[in-house]
Amino acid sequence: MTTPSGSSASAVRATDLTLGYAGEPVVENLDLDVAPGEILVVLGHSGCGKSTLLRAIAGLVRPISGEIVADGRVVRGPGADRALVFQDDALLPWRSARRNVELPLAVQGLSRAERRRRAEDWLDRVGLTRFADRLPGQLSGGMRQRVQLARALAAQPGLICMDEPFGALDAQTRASMQRLLIEAWRTSGCTVVFVTHDVDEALLLADRIVVLGRDGIVGEHPVDRPRDPGAPPGAAFRSRVLADLSTTRSLAPVEAGRAVA
Numbered sequence: 001m002t003t004p005s006g007s008s009a010s011a012v013r014a015t016d017l018t019l020g021y022a023g024e025p026v027v028e029n030l031d032l033d034v035a036p037g038e039i040l041v042v043l044g045h046s047g048c049g050k051s052t053l054l055r056a057i058a059g060l061v062r063p064i065s066g067e068i069v070a071d072g073r074v075v076r077g078p079g080a081d082r083a084l085v086f087q088d089d090a091l092l093p094w095r096s097a098r099r100n101v102e103l104p105l106a107v108q109g110l111s112r113a114e115r116r117r118r119a120e121d122w123l124d125r126v127g128l129t130r131f132a133d134r135l136p137g138q139l140s141g142g143m144r145q146r147v148q149l150a151r152a153l154a155a156q157p158g159l160i161c162m163d164e165p166f167g168a169l170d171a172q173t174r175a176s177m178q179r180l181l182i183e184a185w186r187t188s189g190c191t192v193v194f195v196t197h198d199v200d201e202a203l204l205l206a207d208r209i210v211v212l213g214r215d216g217i218v219g220e221h222p223v224d225r226p227r228d229p230g231a232p233p234g235a236a237f238r239s240r241v242l243a244d245l246s247t248t249r250s251l252a253p254v255e256a257g258r259a260v261a
């Protein structure tokens with residue numbers, strides 16, 4: 001694959017990948033390339049294996065067969081080069097927002113002063129400077145997601161895996177988080193693999209959308225002018241994505257714009 005930078009390296013390459021639990025396959029024979037700096041959105045019905053794929057890329061699920069190479073190395077477990085952001089906030093409830101953001105920085109061995117500087121910088125970028133000393137339980141759901149995003153980005157990972165990170169938020173907060181992600185991604189230059197059920201979210205964020213079915217990638221849709229508010233993907237593009245989703249219908253029905261359980 002040729003990337004926007006002209007390099008032929010992939011940020012992530014999955015080859016003949018079969019994933020599952022207790023030897024039972026969930027995703028079979030998947031081949032996938034993610035280009036450096038790309039936002040790749042993975043769409044698919046509930047249960048098709050999106051989270052499993054993301055967790056495998058993050059190193060939390062071991063392949064039954066095949067392999068994943070991230071940043072030139074075979075993935076054998078979690079690594080500081082790959083951050084994971086979940087829908088359910090995964091913050092430590094007894095640590096302040098700032099100390100949650102500092103957590104992965106401590107693992108990277110940064111000095112206390114540098115950890116604090118970076119955490120404060122990222123909390124500022126996500127608009128939470130005033131809330132840095134609050135515990136997660138004292139923050140709204142949207143604020144907790146912003147802390148998660150700050151924590152992921154502060155560690156400067158090459159890759160962020162996002163598993164329906166905004167799925168539990170109200171429409172307005174969700175829209176502001178999507179804008180925030182795009183801004184943060186622009187300044188960080190990292191690669192993002194983003195899982196969602198929501199076709200509209202996929203159209204808004206993606207450089208490329210892949211639709212996942214049980215036998216691997218059912219369809220692949222590069223967006224002509226990604227994230228251009230003046231030229232969003234049109235109805236024909238959306239219909240093609242929905243048509244791919246409907247081919248995986250055996251797993252679950254499709255509503256307009258949204259794959260559901």
Ligand SMILES: Nc1ncnc2c1ncn2[C@@H]1O[C@H](COP(=O)(O)OP(=O)(O)OP(=O)(O)O)[C@@H](O)[C@H]1O
Pocket residue numbers: 021026044045046047048049050051052053197261
């Ligand atoms: N820890 C686990 N142990 C056993 N089976 C699991 C485990 N996690 C997921 N599964 C099964 O693997 C399949 C794929 O699950 P996964 O969560 O990857 O799907 P998904 O596409 O992300 O679904 P959703 O959109 O509903 O989150 C499902 O049948 C699920 O029940």
